[in-house]
Amino acid sequence: MTNIPEPPAGEGDSAGDHSKTRFQFPRWANYLFPVLLLVAIGVMTYIPLLGTLAISPDTRAVGYQPQQPVPFSHALHAGKLQLDCRYCHSTVESSAYAAVPPTQTCLNCHAAIKSDSPKLALVKESFESGDPLRWIKVHDVPDFVYFNHAAHVNKGVACELCHGRIDQMDEVTQVQSLSMAWCLECHRAPEQSLRPREFVTYMGWDALTATGKSQSELGSELAQDYHVQPQHFMTSCSTCHR
Numbered sequence: 001m002t003n004i005p006e007p008p009a010g011e012g013d014s015a016g017d018h019s020k021t022r023f024q025f026p027r028w029a030n031y032l033f034p035v036l037l038l039v040a041i042g043v044m045t046y047i048p049l050l051g052t053l054a055i056s057p058d059t060r061a062v063g064y065q066p067q068q069p070v071p072f073s074h075a076l077h078a079g080k081l082q083l084d085c086r087y088c089h090s091t092v093e094s095s096a097y098a099a100v101p102p103t104q105t106c107l108n109c110h111a112a113i114k115s116d117s118p119k120l121a122l123v124k125e126s127f128e129s130g131d132p133l134r135w136i137k138v139h140d141v142p143d144f145v146y147f148n149h150a151a152h153v154n155k156g157v158a159c160e161l162c163h164g165r166i167d168q169m170d171e172v173t174q175v176q177s178l179s180m181a182w183c184l185e186c187h188r189a190p191e192q193s194l195r196p197r198e199f200v201t202y203m204g205w206d207a208l209t210a211t212g213k214s215q216s217e218l219g220s221e222l223a224q225d226y227h228v229q230p231q232h233f234m235t236s237c238s239t240c241h242r
């Protein structure tokens with residue numbers, strides 16, 4: 001990427017006095033790399049940012065709530081029917097991406113339940129044709145940001161901290177900014193957010209009520225048990241921009 005000059009051909013190990021004259025970067029060049037990195041990130045981000053902002057000004061904003069092709073309600077399925085998030089978002093613990101379920105998952109129930117409802121017509125059509133339903137993505141971080149669900153969920157960071165009370169939403173709405181400052185706020189003090197892994201999909205969970213310990217006390221214990229990475233990793237640019 002950078003233009004580090006190659007030594008001229010033939011000037012190898014046998015260089016002898018050549019080595020004294022070999023090109024050395026001046027000291028100030030040490031500062032050049034961070035500057036170049038910033039410029040590089042700037043260029044990488046500016047173009048897609050401009051692109052996305054110009055096309056769809058609503059995405060990635062708090063309150064973003066696109067109209068979905070099928071009126072699927074989390075308040076009904078995750079709230080009233082108490083289905084676990086992982087029944088549908090089955091890869092959330094094992095991969096970076098929290099898969100949206102295939103049509104087959106809906107048919108597990110809707111082959112029998114309300115199978116003739118007009119609200120489920122598109123689901124039926126998708127199943128028969130094999131074309132997936134075209135759900136509209138709600139949460140979206142730019143491509144130059146690396147995000148990983150498994151890394152969070154397996155260390156006890158709960159869905160509700162980032163997605164809010166999904167179990168009360170008829171239509172999914174973005175409730176957090178997903179900005180860099182927001183990510184860093186938690187990364188600087190993760191103990192304020194950790195809970196035992198088995199409760200990551202619970203909604204309205206509270207450390208004191210559930211365990212009798214304060215969030216800081218419980219969180220500090222869990223950070224140790226789960227070997228949560230130290231501060232310098234959590235806030236390093238290359239953790240999220242790789």
Ligand code: HEC
Pocket residue numbers: 068072074077078083084085086087088089100101135136137138139140159160163166167171172201
């Ligand atoms: C019966 C299946 C099902 C269950 C159970 C379920 N979901 Fe979903 N989820 C979906 C479908 C389908 C979509 C895509 C349509 C939409 O956004 O409403 C979705 C979308 C989402 C989105 C928005 C994704 C995006 O595009 O940004 C989030 C966040 C989410 N679910 C979280 C949860 C959480 C948290 C739970 C558990 C409390 C849960 N879901 C339970 C099926 C389910």
Ligand code: HEC
Pocket residue numbers: 070071072073076077081083088101105106107108109110113114117118119120123
């Ligand atoms: C575990 C079973 C189960 C699964 C899986 C499931 N649903 Fe449902 N769904 C229900 C039940 C129960 C109702 C409520 C039926 C009623 O009102 O009598 C319902 C209601 C609905 C309704 C409203 C239907 C109407 O006419 O009022 C829609 C739309 C719907 N589901 C879509 C989906 C979609 C899309 C999926 C897959 C992402 C899905 N459901 C997965 C059990 C399920």
Ligand code: HEC
Pocket residue numbers: 085086089092096097098099100139140141142147149152153157158159160161162163178200201
């Ligand atoms: C630390 C914050 C955080 C936690 C915890 C979290 N999510 Fe997400 N979720 C995000 C972000 C950020 C995105 C957008 C990712 C992207 O654009 O690449 C997202 C996107 C999604 C999507 C859309 C598909 C995808 O992966 O882009 C679904 C579905 C989802 N989350 C479900 C869940 C469920 C279910 C849980 C809990 C088991 C959960 N999330 C926990 C931050 C989080």
Ligand code: HEC
Pocket residue numbers: 141145146147148151152155157161162178179182183184186187190193227228229239240
């Ligand atoms: C509520 C707390 C919280 C929020 C919000 C949060 N994180 Fe994290 N993040 C964590 C914890 C805890 C870890 C686990 C560190 C570890 O692996 O020990 C982590 C780890 C990571 C890792 C390292 C994953 C790996 O595979 O090594 C990345 C990348 C990351 N977060 C990106 C993000 C981004 C991007 C956002 C914002 C969109 C975000 N996080 C928001 C708590 C949070």
Ligand code: HEC
Pocket residue numbers: 038041042045060141142145178179180183184187234235236237238239240241
């Ligand atoms: C915990 C994850 C995380 C860490 C650590 C992180 N960033 Fe970011 N960064 C993000 C996210 C998320 C965005 C996208 C913000 C948005 O879409 O509004 C972003 C956006 C940016 C942008 C684009 C401009 C902007 O504000 O949208 C630049 C430049 C940037 N980061 C540089 C850095 C540098 C330099 C560091 C190290 C000092 C760093 N980032 C550390 C998550 C992180």
